[in-house]
Structure formats: structure tokens, C-alpha cells
Amino acid sequence: MLNSIITGTEITASAFFIxxxxxxxxxxxxxxxxxxxxxxSQSFVLTLAMLPAMVQVxxxxxNGNIGAGVAVAGAFGxxxxxxxxxxxxxxxxxxxxxxxxxxxxxxxxALAAAFFAVMAVFSLALxxxxxxxxxxxxxxxxxxxxxxxxxxxxxxxxxxxxxxxxDLERVKTTNMGTLYELRYKIVLxxxxxxxxxxxxxxxxxxxLNIVCGKPVAREAL
Numbered sequence: 001m002l003n004s005i006i007t008g009t010e011i012t013a014s015a016f017f018i019x020x021x022x023x024x025x026x027x028x029x030x031x032x033x034x035x036x037x038x039x040x041s042q043s044f045v046l047t048l049a050m051l052p053a054m055v056q057v058x059x060x061x062x063n064g065n066i067g068a069g070v071a072v073a074g075a076f077g078x079x080x081x082x083x084x085x086x087x088x089x090x091x092x093x094x095x096x097x098x099x100x101x102x103x104x105x106x107x108x109x110a111l112a113a114a115f116f117a118v119m120a121v122f123s124l125a126l127x128x129x130x131x132x133x134x135x136x137x138x139x140x141x142x143x144x145x146x147x148x149x150x151x152x153x154x155x156x157x158x159x160x161x162x163x164x165x166x167d168l169e170r171v172k173t174t175n176m177g178t179l180y181e182l183r184y185k186i187v188l189x190x191x192x193x194x195x196x197x198x199x200x201x202x203x204x205x206x207x208l209n210i211v212c213g214k215p216v217a218r219e220a221l
Contacts (some may be wrong), residue, residue, distance in 0.1 A: 003112070006107030013175055019060075022109040024118050025051040026100045033120050035094040037127055044090065048097050052112075057102025063177060083089060137191060140215040141184040143201060144174065144208040151182055162197040164189050179208070184213065 006015050031049040032042060041078055061219055077200050103112035151171065159166035165187040190195065194212065202212055 002108065002111045005109060006108030016060070016211050019056055019104045019107060019109055020053055022112060023056045023101060023104045024049070026104075026112060027052040027097060027118070028099045029116060030093060030100065035091070035125060036076035036124070037060065038089060040090075048093055051094065052101035052104060053097050055098050058174055059102055059105025065207070114123070137187050138215060139188060139212055141208075142211040143182045144185070144210070145180050145205045146208070147173075147180060149176055149180075149205070151180055155201065158197065158200050158204065159184075159186070162189060162193060163187055184187040 005018060006012075027049040030052070031045045034048055035045060075126075096116070100112045100116055103115065143155070143156070151168075154165075163186045165185075166187045168182060169185055170183040171182075172181050173179065188197070198210055198212060202208075
């Protein structure tokens with residue numbers, strides 16, 4: 001069942017069209033999987049849908065030629081460094097599409113379909129269970145204060161009143177060193193008391209800039 005449909009070094013027309021059809025179908029399925037509960041661009045989705053078929057053709061053309069294989073590896077390296085960095089999920093989906101193309105390029109169409117099915121179920125299950133997601137009530141708070149204020153313990157009483165957790169993550173200077181920007185990770189006690197919390201902070205920091213919102217994901221890759 002999981003054997004290759006390509007026998008020998010010659011690639012028949014029927015094997016080529018079967019592999020290409022499977023690559024295109026699984027490419028579209030991979031693109032749909034990438035779009036599920038994610039932000040995406042049309043260019044990325046279209047590229048992801050075509051990627052398995054393109055990788056498949058390259059593998060078929062190489063077909064055991066070591067020199068051609070080295071050239072293809074170099075070409076992939078150039079494409080990597082000429083591409084804008086994406087999120088960790090986007091990189092993972094590109095690897096999935098590439099693996100599908102490698103499998104179909106060698107004629108293992110059933111293996112490619114089975115591998116995609118396993119990875120799709122696994123990805124959907126993790127997404128549905130919220131695996132790796134942060135807390136819904138977690139916020140990132142940025143407070144700007146004058147340089148003459150000592151930020152250590154400056155807002156402790158307000159944090160004790162309005163938050164159940166507050167941690168100072170970073171301090172940096174702005175405006176030629178005349179201001180400090182403090183970045184906190186906080187968990188609000190009551191989401192409806194956000195305005196009262198921000199008003200109290202404004203009184204304390206002299207009505208300078210305050211930004212409060214959901215934390216931006218920081219990709220590890």
C-alpha cells in the first residue's frame with residue numbers, strides 16, 4: 001500500500017500525473033490547514049498550495065543524480081535567505097508541504113497522503129485544545145514615566161488592587177534618555193475595570209503614554 005508507484009529510473013506519464021495530482025490536492029489541503037484559526041496572506045497560501053508539486057518535480061528531475069541534488073540543495077539555500085522570515089507556524093507548514101513534495105516526487109503517494117492526514121489531525125487537535133496558547137486575561141502593559149521617578153515599586157499598590165499577577169519584564173530609555181518605558185506582563189482581576197486601572201496609572205506617571213493590550217507572540221524561530 002505504501003510502496004512507490006515509480007519503478008526503475010524511468011518516470012512514466014501516468015506516474016507523473018498521479019503524483020502531480022496528489023501533490024496539488026495535498027498542497028491545497030496544507031494551505032487550508034495553515035489558514036485554520038491563523039492570520040495569513042494570499043501570497044503565502046498560494047505558494048503553500050503549489051509547493052508540494054514544485055518540490056515533487058525537482059525530486060523527479062534529480063532522480064538519483066548526486067550533482068543535480070547538490071545544485072538543488074544550493075538553490076533551496078538561496079531561496080531561504082532571499083525570503084522574508086515568517087512565523088513558526090508558517091515555517092512548519094512549509095516543511096510539511098516540502099515533505100509531501102519529497103514523498104510524491106519519489107512516488108510514495110499513499111505515504112504522502114497518510115502522513116498529511118496524521119499531521120492534520122494532530123495539528124487540529126492541538127489547536128482545538130488550545131495547546132500552547134496564553135491566558136485569555138493576560139495583558140502586556142507599557143508605561144512611560146519621567147526619568148526622575150524611581151520605577152522600583154512605583155505601581156505596586158495599583159497592581160495589588162487591579163491585577164492578580166504583575167511582572168516587570170523590561171525597562172528601556174526613550175526620548176534621548178529623558179523617559180523610561182516599563183513593560184509589564186499582567187493578569188487583570190476584572191477585565192471591566194481596565195479604564196479605572198489606566199486612569200490610576202495616568203495619575204501616577206504624569207499622564208504620559210500608556211499602552212495595554214494582549215501580548216504579541218514572540219516566535220522562537
